[in-house]
Amino acid sequence: MTTDLEYLNRINAMIAQMQEINETLGAIVQDALKNKKQGLRSTAYEFSKSIQLKEDDVMEMCVGSIIRYQPFASDLRAVTVAMKLSYDLSRVCRYLYNVIETLDEFEVKSCDVKEVSALLDDAREMVRQSLKAYFERDAKKAAEIIKSDDSIDQRYRMILSMHRTKPTSKTECILFNGLTARIIERLADHACYISSEVIYLVTGRRTDYR
Amino acid sequence: MQTKLDVQDLNAWFYQKQALKNVNVKIPEKMVTAVIGPSGCGKSTFIRCINRMHELVPGAKVSGKVLLDGADIYGTMDPMDVRRKVGMVFQKPNPFPNMSVADNVVAGLKLLGTYKKQELSELSDANLKSVGLWEEVKDDLKKSGASLSGGQQQRLCIARALAMNPEVILMDEPSSALDPASTAKIEELVKKLKNETTVIIITHNVQQAARISDMTAFFYLGELIEFDQTANIFESPKNQLTERYITGRFG
Amino acid sequence: MHLLSRKRKETFVKILCFLVTAAVIIPLLWIIGDVIYNGLAAWNISFLVSPVIQGGIGNAILGTFIINGMACLFGIPLGVLTGMYLSEYGQEGWFASMVRTTVESLSGIPSLILGLFAYATIIIALSQSATDRHYTAIASALALGLMMIPLVGKATEESMRVISNDIREAAIALGVPKWIRTTRIVLAIAKGGVLTGSLLAFARISGETAPLLFTALFSNFWPTGINQPMASLQVLIYNYALSGYPNLVTQAWGAALFLALIVVAINIIVRVYTKPKYKEGF
Numbered sequence: 242m243t244t245d246l247e248y249l250n251r252i253n254a255m256i257a258q259m260q261e262i263n264e265t266l267g268a269i270v271q272d273a274l275k276n277k278k279q280g281l282r283s284t285a286y287e288f289s290k291s292i293q294l295k296e297d298d299v300m301e302m303c304v305g306s307i308i309r310y311q312p313f314a315s316d317l318r319a320v321t322v323a324m325k326l327s328y329d330l331s332r333v334c335r336y337l338y339n340v341i342e343t344l345d346e347f348e349v350k351s352c353d354v355k356e357v358s359a360l361l362d363d364a365r366e367m368v369r370q371s372l373k374a375y376f377e378r379d380a381k382k383a384a385e386i387i388k389s390d391d392s393i394d395q396r397y398r399m400i401l402s403m404h405r406t407k408p409t410s411k412t413e414c415i416l417f418n419g420l421t422a423r424i425i426e427r428l429a430d431h432a433c434y435i436s437s438e439v440i441y442l443v444t445g446r447r448t449d450y451r
Numbered sequence: 452m453q454t455k456l457d458v459q460d461l462n463a464w465f466y467q468k469q470a471l472k473n474v475n476v477k478i479p480e481k482m483v484t485a486v487i488g489p490s491g492c493g494k495s496t497f498i499r500c501i502n503r504m505h506e507l508v509p510g511a512k513v514s515g516k517v518l519l520d521g522a523d524i525y526g527t528m529d530p531m532d533v534r535r536k537v538g539m540v541f542q543k544p545n546p547f548p549n550m551s552v553a554d555n556v557v558a559g560l561k562l563l564g565t566y567k568k569q570e571l572s573e574l575s576d577a578n579l580k581s582v583g584l585w586e587e588v589k590d591d592l593k594k595s596g597a598s599l600s601g602g603q604q605q606r607l608c609i610a611r612a613l614a615m616n617p618e619v620i621l622m623d624e625p626s627s628a629l630d631p632a633s634t635a636k637i638e639e640l641v642k643k644l645k646n647e648t649t650v651i652i653i654t655h656n657v658q659q660a661a662r663i664s665d666m667t668a669f670f671y672l673g674e675l676i677e678f679d680q681t682a683n684i685f686e687s688p689k690n691q692l693t694e695r696y697i698t699g700r701f702g
Numbered sequence: 703m704h705l706l707s708r709k710r711k712e713t714f715v716k717i718l719c720f721l722v723t724a725a726v727i728i729p730l731l732w733i734i735g736d737v738i739y740n741g742l743a744a745w746n747i748s749f750l751v752s753p754v755i756q757g758g759i760g761n762a763i764l765g766t767f768i769i770n771g772m773a774c775l776f777g778i779p780l781g782v783l784t785g786m787y788l789s790e791y792g793q794e795g796w797f798a799s800m801v802r803t804t805v806e807s808l809s810g811i812p813s814l815i816l817g818l819f820a821y822a823t824i825i826i827a828l829s830q831s832a833t834d835r836h837y838t839a840i841a842s843a844l845a846l847g848l849m850m851i852p853l854v855g856k857a858t859e860e861s862m863r864v865i866s867n868d869i870r871e872a873a874i875a876l877g878v879p880k881w882i883r884t885t886r887i888v889l890a891i892a893k894g895g896v897l898t899g900s901l902l903a904f905a906r907i908s909g910e911t912a913p914l915l916f917t918a919l920f921s922n923f924w925p926t927g928i929n930q931p932m933a934s935l936q937v938l939i940y941n942y943a944l945s946g947y948p949n950l951v952t953q954a955w956g957a958a959l960f961l962a963l964i965v966v967a968i969n970i971i972v973r974v975y976t977k978p979k980y981k982e983g984f
Contacts, residue, residue, distance in 0.1 A: 311658050313685045313697040445687025504874060509794075535877035545868035549891045559876035562886055608872070615876060 248306040249316070252323045253376070255299045259330040260372050262292045263337065267365045270337045274358050274421075277349050285341040292334040299327035315442070322442045326375065329431045329438075333368055336428040343420050352414035356400050357421045363393060364425045367432035374436060380443040383436035387448070390433045397426040455480035455619060455649045456501065461515035463496050463505055470496040472673045474515070478619075478666070483641055483650045485664035485681065487657055489696065493673040494653045498621045501651065502537040503530040519618060535559070538612030542624040544604035546596030546611070552579075552588050555596035556610045578610040582640055602633025609640060613648075620644065622652040626659070638663050657697050661685045669693045734962070741959025744952045750960070754922040754933060759957045761924045762933040765839070766908065766961075768925060769918060769934055772843030773907055777850025778900050782889075784851060785858025785896070790884045809852035813845070817913025820845040825917060837919040839932035845913035850903040857899020861892040898972050905968040908961060911936035935961045 266288040273281050303324045306312065312320055340361070367386055374382040399406075400422040404415045437448045456478035463471035471493045478484050486494045499505040500513055503524060517524045524533045546555045556575040560566050566574075575592075579585040584606045588599065596607055605625055612620055622641070626634040641663050644650050654660050660667055660681065667684040669677045669692070677684065677693045688694045695701050752758030784805060792798025824841040865888055873883040889896070919931040920941065935957045942954035 313657065313661070314688050314694045316698050317686060445689075502875060504871070507874065531877040531879060533877075534875055539871075539875035541868060541871060541875075543868050545866070545872040547869065547872065547887060547891070549887070558873075559878065562873075562876070562878045562882050611872075611876070 246316070248302065248310065249319050249323075252299060252302050252306070252320070255295060255302065256323060256326055256330065256372075257376075259292055259295050259299075259327060259334075260368075262288055262295070263330060263333050263368065264365075266334060266337045267361075270340050271358065271361055271365075273341060273344055274354055274361060277344070277352075277354070279345050281341050282345050285338045289334050289338040292331050296327045296331040300324060315445075318442050318445065322375075322438045325438050326435055329435050330368075332431050333428055336424050336431075339424045340421055343417065343424065347413050347417040349414065349417050351411065352417060353410075354418065354421075356396070357418055357425065360393065360396055360400070360422060360425045361428075364429040364432065367393070367429050368435070371432045371435040371439065374439045375442070378439070378443050380440045383439035383443075386436040387433045390429055393426060393429045397422045452482075453480040454478065455520065456651075457516075457518040457521075458501075459516040459518070461497075461500060461517065462513070463493075463500055464510075464512040465508065466510035470673055471500065474675045476668060476675055476678050478649065478651060480649050481645050481647075482665040483645050483652060483663055484666040484668060485660035486651060486653045486668045486670065487655075487660050487696070488670035488676075489701070490655075492670040494670050495623060496673075497670065498539075498623060498651055498653060501619065502539055502621060503533045504539070506530075535563075535615055536617055537619045537621060538615055538617035539621040540605070540608050540612055540623070540625045543628055544601055544608050546599070546604050546607050548595055548597040550596055551593050552596050552599065552607065553592040555607055557614050558611055559615045574614055578614045579607075581613060582606040582610040583636065584610060600633075602629050602636060605629060605633070605637060606640065609637075609644075613644075617648060619649045619651065622650065624653050624655060627655060634659075657685075669696060671696070737955065737959050737962050740952065740955035741962075742956075744956025745959070749953070749956060753924050754938070757953075759935065759938060759953065759960070761921065762935045762938040762957060763960060765918070765921070765925055765933040766935045766964075768928065769839050769842045769846065769914070769932060770904060770907060772840065772928065773846035773850055774900070774904060775847075776843060777847035777903065778854050780847070781851045781854025781900075781903070782858050782896055784855035785860075785862065786884060786889060788855065788859040789862035790880075790888060805852045805855050808848065809856070812912075813849060813910045814912040816845040816848050817842075817915065817917055819848075820913060821916045837917065837931040838929050839918045839925070840929055841917035842914050842932070842934070843928075845917060846907040846910060849907055849910065849913075850900075853903035853906060854896070854899050857902070858889075858892065858896045861895020861899070862888050865891050894976065898976055901968050901972050905965045908964050908968075909936065911940050915940070 266285060269281065269284070269288075272278070303320045306320055310316070367389065371383060371386050373379075374386065400418050403410060403418055407415075441447050454477040456476075458474055458476045458478070461471055461474040462469065474497065486497060488494050496505055501517055501524075505511050506513055513525065515525075519533075519536065522528065524537075546552075547558055550558055553572065553575045554561065556578050557566070557571045560574065561571060576585065579588065584603060587603060588607075591598070596604065599607060605628075609620075609625070625641075626637045629637065638659065641650055641652060645665070652660075652664065664681045667677075667679065667681045668675055669684065669688075669690070671692050677688060677690045679689070684693060685697060688697065748756075749758050750763065751760045753761035784801065788798065788802060788805070792801055820841040824844060825835055825837060828836045828838065830836070869887060869891065870883060873887045878887070914934050914937050918934060918937070920937050921931045921933045925932050939954045939957050939961070942950040942957070945951070
């Protein structure tokens with residue numbers, strides 16, 4: 242119990258840094274996808290590693306603040322939400338790295354990746370907006386983000402059905418698009434998890450999203 | 452969840468000053484209910500209305516009902532009977548200094564009834580054991596109750612209340628005058644007590660309320676602001692005042 | 703410089719205090735020394751155990767104890783009950799304030815008046831005629847008992863009042879009725895103070911002469927009953943000291959020494975008794 246909320250500010254600064262890492266890596270991944278660049282695996286891996294270190298830091302800070310301040314009510318929720326957020330953000334990073342991995346596995350020069358590229362843009366925007374909702378403690382915005390996940394799912398299924406709708410495409414392209422869409426769909430799910438945490442943080446009620 | 456105490460429209464005054472305003476609450480049986488709130492919020496008055504000690508203060512007035520197992524303690528019940536059924540432990544340990552450790556435990560029975568010496572001595576031993584004091588004082592049973600340490604005195608007072616075999620035990624900040632080790636022992640004991648009886652405990656320490664209670668009642672300016680399961684109160688209180696109090700924003 | 707003058711001032715005040723204290727103690731020591739010196743000259747076994755008629759003070763010693771004892775039998779219970787009432791029951795209300803005022807006034811009434819009261823209510827009432835007064839030790843005991851009431855009452859009230867309310871609340875919370883609480887808890891804890899007050903009251907009445915002069919009067923013989931004139935040390939000293947006969951004056955010194963010893967003994971007992979009790983406490 243304390244009125245000194247410095248610890249929450251420090252935790253939030255850490256979370257903002259994690260999101261920055263995801264933004265930077267996201268831009269690299271998008272660029273690689275559009276231009277079908279290969280060989281970025283080790284670069285992406287470095288990002289993934291650094292975000293994991295940050296996740297550990299956030300955990301440590303959260304546990305430390307529970308020990309030191311024994312927060313209750315909204316303070317307690319803020320700490321537990323921060324712990325979950327740091328996990329979600331490190332997962333997002335991991336998925337971005339998975340896209341790079343997949344890109345390295347396939348010969349995609351002749352593939353049409355417009356759909357998945359657009360999907361990645363939207364998923365990244367969802368993460369961005371859910372973080373914004375977190376920092377602004379905006380439960381309404383968070384609820385909207387969760388709703389928008391339906392369209393992501395729909396587009397993911399559309400890409401999956403390419404082998405039926407565009408049977409002339411190369412098998413490798415069908416496979417690549419399907420795999421990548423699957424990864425991005427999971428990434429968007431984590432944006433929704435973050436949003437549902439924001440709702441819990443603000444209202445104290447759990448949505449059964451996860 | 453069986454209701455032990457059903458408080459209905461309880462109001463209390465000191466002369467013109469209203470100390471409790473329309474309190475309605477159902478205290479569940481065999482659970483620990485913590486009562487929290489800033490100083491002067493009516494916590495003490497509330498629990499003193501439950502054993503009819505509030506009315507002993509000059510200028511005190513009470514209205515409303517307090518049903519103990521369905522029977523109104525402000526009805527035809529004798530206040531003395533109420534107090535035998537609803538025990539109380541105070542902030543400052545208050546063993547009787549003119550009695551030995553053993554006699555303190557059974558003081559109530561000894562002063563009231565016609566118990567045989569053997570019975571009293573057995574009851575004394577049993578209750579000292581149940582508060583975990585036996586091992587510490589078994590060689591000093593004849594010493595004055597006031598010769599024990601503060602923490603031991605407080606457990607002696609709990610044993611004294613328990614010896615009356617009460618339906619409810621009220622505790623008014625029982626560990627606020629004690630060191631951390633003694634506090635831990637009292638808390639341990641409170642958690643154990645709910646197997647046998649219903650406990651209502653006032654505490655200024657919200658962490659303590661969170662540690663030991665099943666239900667929490669938050670009072671502010673004589674009103675019961677929120678009453679809920681302790682986990683709910685400390686995770687997501689519904690009222691803004693509760694939130695501000697338990698996060699230390701005021702009080 | 704400044705420090706030195708302050709030190710000097712300190713020394714000056716110290717010496718002044720010492721001199722003033724000495725001025726108080728010296729007369730006291732003088733009196734005690736005088737009493738012991740002159741008193742011991744009169745003392746021997748037969749002086750202490752034979753009655754006045756045989757040249758001793760034995761019947762006066764016994765008389766003082768009988769009269770004081772009767773006064774205690776009457777004064778202490780009433781005093782304790784009064785103190786109990788004032789401390790536990792009479793917090794407010796017109797009756798309580800009346801009792802309080804009465805007790806305070808009673809302690810301010812000169813003992814002579816109390817003696818006169820006993821004389822008027824008992825001696826005159828029991829007497830056949832104005833020329834044949836029936837003097838009795840009972841009247842003395844009444845007068846001295848009345849003196850004891852405010853002393854014992856105040857001591858009881860004070861020692862019960864200082865008992866923390868926590869203790870009373872503990873008893874209330876156990877459902878113990880008020881009269882049991884008051885007698886078996888509060889009074890039981892205060893009993894040291896009550897005993898001390900009673901002893902000091904006993905010492906106080908041991909020195910009273912005025913009320914005895916016209917109630918118990920005097921007797922040269924061993925007492926045969928309480929409803930009789932009775933010798934007492936106080937009246938004996940008074941009579942002998944004024945007699946002018948050197949041997950009687952010496953006997954008065956001897957009686958005075960005995961009386962002083964009673965008072966000193968009681969004070970020592972009280973001192974020892976009120977020493978800290980719980981040495982085993984933490």
